[in-house]
Amino acid sequence: xxxxxxxxxxxxxxxxxxxxxxxxxxxxxxxxxxxxxxxxxxxxxxxxxxxxxxxxxxxxxxxxxxxxxxxxxxxxxxxxxxxxxxxxxxxxxxxxxxxxxxxxxxxxxxxxxxxxxxxxxxxxxxxxxxxxxxxxxxxxxxxxxxxxxxxxxxxxxxxxxxxxxxxxxxxxxxxxxxxxxxxxxxxxxxxxxxxxxxxxxxxxxxxxxxxxxxxxxxxxxxxxxxxxxxxxxxxxxxxxxxxxxxxxxxxxxxxxxxxxxxxxxxxxxxxxxxxxxxxxxxxxxxxxxxxxxxxxxxxxx
Numbered sequence: 199x200x201x202x203x204x205x206x207x208x209x210x211x212x213x214x215x216x217x218x219x220x221x222x223x224x225x226x227x228x229x230x231x232x233x234x235x236x237x238x239x240x241x242x243x244x245x246x247x248x249x250x251x252x253x254x255x256x257x258x259x260x261x262x263x264x265x266x267x268x269x270x271x272x273x274x275x276x277x278x279x280x281x282x283x284x285x286x287x288x289x290x291x292x293x294x295x296x297x298x299x300x301x302x303x304x305x306x307x308x309x310x311x312x313x314x315x316x317x318x319x320x321x322x323x324x325x326x327x328x329x330x331x332x333x334x335x336x337x338x339x340x341x342x343x344x345x346x347x348x349x350x351x352x353x354x355x356x357x358x359x360x361x362x363x364x365x366x367x368x369x370x371x372x373x374x375x376x377x378x379x380x381x382x383x384x385x386x387x388x389x390x391x392x393x394x395x396x397x398x399x400x401x402x403x404x405x406x407x408x409x410x411x412x413x414x415x416x417x418x419x420x421x422x423x424x425x426x427x428x429x430x431x432x433x434x435x436x437x438x439x440x441x442x443x444x445x446x447x448x449x450x451x452x453x454x455x456x457x458x459x460x461x462x463x464x465x466x467x468x469x470x471x472x473x474x475x476x477x478x479x480x481x482x483x484x485x486x487x488x489x490x491x492x493x494x495x496x497x498x499x
């Protein structure tokens with residue numbers, strides 16, 4: 199069974215095609231194709247509240263190309279979802295309709311809660327007993343999910359992202375809401391929280407810290423890496439650290455978000471499981487088409 203996930207974010211758009219192989223009681227997920235395109239829809243939306251004409255044209259062409267890849271791989275089912283940029287764009291639904299008309303590809307515009315729940319599908323099962331705060335930093339929003347003993351205690355989406363630019367008043371208000379949410383959900387409890395980080399930036403920050411074991415970073419390591427990055431001009435981040443331009447210009451604000459949330463929650467380390475929305479989509483599709491009566495049930499290709 200072949201499944202495809204399309205994650206339409208504020209900074210980039212991703213397509214992953216996976217082959218699900220079942221043998222007896224065992225199931226293997228083998229990645230066949232992964233494409234990341236730095237379209238940055240949020241650049242339009244967060245400055246003029248809509249997706250501009252040029253960006254719309256590029257987006258339609260990209261979705262047409264993704265649909266061709268899906269058809270060439272003979273994918274059994276796909277799910278395309280859009281997050282903060284498209285859900286906040288005044289013309290988000292219109293652009294989704296144009297994509298459907300031009301390519302036949304259906305886009306589901308997710309709420310912040312739905313986005314958090316989709317990621318929760320793959321994060322919660324990886325956790326040991328204890329208290330965890332999942333921090334998912336995107337271009338337009340940051341999703342926070344609090345877990346205790348593998349159960350979701352609270353979830354919320356905040357309008358803080360690496361592409362979104364906030365004026366000082368809105369920025370202070372947004373961060374105050376983050377602090378109040380963490381305080382409300384952890385006060386009067388014996389919490390020792392470990393952070394979990396997802397998103398392309400935390401994976402890259404992990405790669406930049408050399409000589410560490412396991413898939414985790416300490417708050418101290420994260421702070422020192424941010425300090426190193428801030429000393430480098432954009433060009434040096436691109437050429438010396440081999441960062442793509444659309445990563446080099448957002449990795450510092452991303453590190454700021456992870457650090458501030460960890461400080462609020464008094465978390466001294468962050469786990470980096472290399473999971474994200476696309477993995478949640480794959481899990482959703484797999485569960486939807488689980489093995490029944492000796493064969494997979496494929497619906498709504």
